[in-house]
Amino acid sequence: MSGKSKSIYVCSQCGYESAKWYGKCPGCGEWNTMNEEIREPVRNVSPKSTLYSMKGRQHPQLLSEISTDIETRYQTGVGELDRVLGGGIVKGSLILISGEPGIGKSTILLQICEHLGKALRILYVSGEESSRQIKLRASRLQVHSENLLILTETDVQLITEQIRETKPDLVMIDSIQTMNLSELNSAPGSITQVRECTNLYMRTAKELEIPTILVGHVNKDGAIAGPKVLEHIVDAVLYFEGDRQMSYRILRAVKNRYGSTNEIGVFDMGDHGLQEVSNPSMALLSGRPTHVSGTCVTCVLEGSRSILAEIQGLVTTTGFGNPRRMSTGFDYNRMNLLLAVLEKRGGYYFSNLDAYLNVVGGLRLEEPACDLAVAIALISSLKDLPVPEDTVVFGEIGLAGEIRSVLHADQRVSECARMGFKRCILPANCLKNLEGRYSGIELIGVKNIRQAIGALGG
Incomplete structure (x- = not known):
């Protein structure tokens, strides 16, 4: 059916939808979580449209016909990160790394590029820094990989096109709150933008079997900024914990489809980035x-x-x-x-x-x-x-x-x-x-x- 765009209110914690704003969400009882969202009308689609085309679509498979080969994992070169991930980065997985500003999210991504770049082609997409700023930070962290591609772009459709053209082995997005879809009217970082951008990255990662790492900011309560459904879309959610005024950082997995959620990694923030702490007790x-x-x-x-x-x-x-x-x-x-x-x-x-x-x-x-x-x-x-x-x-x-x-x-x-x-x-x-x-x-x-x-x- 065709019609005008309408405004609805969606809870960022539980996804409850309402036509009017509430101070307290009727679904989960949280306060000040109802955010406005512009809902576009559903378009009329003909059965002959490409939307209904079966070309390129998946067909049901018998369980016995599905391959049971061991999943491919990429070793990051950082033992503490591999421990939290359950042994490394799984091919085709979507990983979300979250934490407070300045705690080390972007730092650890560049650090693993030095090791993974020896055998893999990596695409690093930044929506917050210029190419020159990334180069300066990489020099400080002593990252000189020849297989590291830098892209400063915020349009998700352009980014996914670059991914399909360059076909990298690993993609890093810093950060998901800066990304936007031009088809949506809402601002970058809003509930709609974060959710739809993550969905598009997820489909691209699964279709091309390219592991993708997303960086997510946190709000004042320490939760990931954006809808709670964001954590359900990705395969793994990693949280950086610790005080920015102190050197120690704790990396904890709160969701991991390919490993345990009980493991933690301990790091020490120094002049040259995050250093592994092999003996946390000492x-x-x-x-x-x-x-x-x-x-x-x-x-x-x-x-x-x-x-x-x-x-x-x-x-x-x-x-x-x-x-x-x-x-x-x-x-x-x-x-x-x-x-x-x-x-x-x-x-x-x-x-x-x-x-x-x-x-x-x-x-x-x-x-x-x-x-x-x-x-x-x-x-x-x-x-x-x-x-x-x-x-x-x-x-x-x-x-x-x-x-x-x-x-x-x-x-x-x-x-x-x-x-x-x-x-x-x-x-x-x-x-x-x-x-x-x-x-x-x-x-x-x-x-x-x-x-x-x-x-x-x-």
């Missing part, structure tokens, strides 16, 4: 203070890797009517829950005290296994009782104050022993399969918070 524990209360070391599991992290707590008298709570690198609500458990079950009162929590190195801990270390760091600061330097703590705390078992305790203890720690406080239920297996490290099983504090000599 890097995160460097500069740890000695004989100071309020600090505790824990062991968390990130995919197949055990990492030791330092948790710092500070408890002090409040200067306000209501005590202040602040958490960096640890869930704020989880911290409040642990404070409530410590008061009710442990007898440690924080009601009239400010409590601050910090995970050193920019690492974000989401595993319940670090609950006990958080509690001990806060109690250590409250009682001004330093935790011994050679002690590692891990375990989940229940609402009854009990210490519950955690997964892969043997792997955690092995990492603690490798790093030279002499004592490990862990849930008592985890001791059953660990006794007699490790020498040089004392394993202390605890059942509740009071036993954990007693094991520290408090």
Whole structure:
């Protein structure tokens, strides 16, 4: 049917559509997520039109007829990135790398060009920088690949035409928010533009079997700018985490159709770009203070890797009517829950005290296994009782104050022993399969918070 263009409002979080604007989305309940979108009328298409032509279309195949050959993966030359991707870049995949400005998204793309450019032809498309700016940045990163093609363009149709003509082995788009389709009336970076541009890149990547990497910006809440459906279109979503003021960067996969989503990569930002950190535990524990209360070391599991992290707590008298709570690198609500458990079950009162929590190195801990270390760091600061330097703590705390078992305790203890720690406080239920297996490290099983504090000599 033909008609005029109409304006609708689409939620950027759940995709809910409405003819009028809402402050709160009726679909998901989020506030200020309804964005205006111009919906073009549907055109009349004749059955004889090329739209209905079967030329070049895919036909159904029997499952038994589909080839089961191992997928082709390109090694990037950056071991930490290959780990997060599940072994390398899969041929024909669409990968989204997101993060805050200046955290290292464009840097890591140029760095892998130096290694991949030895055997592959790479097309780097930039909508934010000129060719000269990219050349200067490549010189600083010591990237001198002869197979690297630079294209400064924002029109997606022109870019896809260049991809079909040059037929590169790898395409990089920096960034998806600067791309636009001339057929759409909306501005670059809008919901419609980001979604349709990504769809076009996806179809091109799948049809030509050319892996494509997209760079995506994040909004003030840390989510990828644009519709949530953008994450559903791509094959893999990688997030760069970390404070721009600190050198360490964490690359985490939140979606990966070709590998695990539990792996992380650790990098150190230096003068010549991102450098791999092969031993994250040693890097995160460097500069740890000695004989100071309020600090505790824990062991968390990130995919197949055990990492030791330092948790710092500070408890002090409040200067306000209501005590202040602040958490960096640890869930704020989880911290409040642990404070409530410590008061009710442990007898440690924080009601009239400010409590601050910090995970050193920019690492974000989401595993319940670090609950006990958080509690001990806060109690250590409250009682001004330093935790011994050679002690590692891990375990989940229940609402009854009990210490519950955690997964892969043997792997955690092995990492603690490798790093030279002499004592490990862990849930008592985890001791059953660990006794007699490790020498040089004392394993202390605890059942509740009071036993954990007693094991520290408090």
